[in-house]
Amino acid sequence: MARKEKAESESYRKFIDEQAKLAYEELVKNQSPKKAFLGAILGVFLGLSLLILFVWNGLVFYWMLFVPAAVIGYLACKFGKIYESKYANMIGVIGLLTNGFAVMTLYNYEAIALSTIPIAFIVTRYFAKLKLTEAQERAIWRKEIGKL
Structure with a gap:
């Protein structure tokens, strides 16, 4: 149970990092x-x-x-x-x-x-x-x- 929650939180963290990276690249590209x-x-x-x-x-x-x-x-x-x-x-x-x-x-x-x-x-x-x-x-x- 604890491993599953840790894996989900790790994948969520990766998702957030990817979204932040894409958002920043888009801001820099459009400015x-x-x-x-x-x-x-x-x-x-x-x-x-x-x-x-x-x-x-x-x-x-x-x-x-x-x-x-x-x-x-x-x-x-x-x-x-x-x-x-x-x-x-x-x-x-x-x-x-x-x-x-x-x-x-x-x-x-x-x-x-x-x-x-x-x-x-x-x-x-x-x-x-x-x-x-x-x-x-x-x-x-x-x-x-x-x-x-």
Whole structure:
């Protein structure tokens, strides 16, 4: 009885290791920082176009400053499928600079608008990073501790 349970737990452990290895290989294969950067640049133009359209039509709300940041992050995620924080931070800086440009040109350095600049980094970074499944998170964790 004890041998059977040990054999089952050993086969289950091998199965988990194999699934983690496959999930990690898939993440690494699909991630493309260059495509994420291109998606972010496309998002800059699309997001700023939307913001300019809103402002010219009289829809001047401060929360709309986050529209370009969200578009930049979303397109970077869809194009590049990035899961590493260092690449998400790179995309976040692009969103931060875009928001700074929008505040300086469209909102004329208003204090409340200026306070949205650091938050734009967080919004862009949140949308830029791929949402991982439990198996993918486990695979990354196992790789970090050296068991993969």
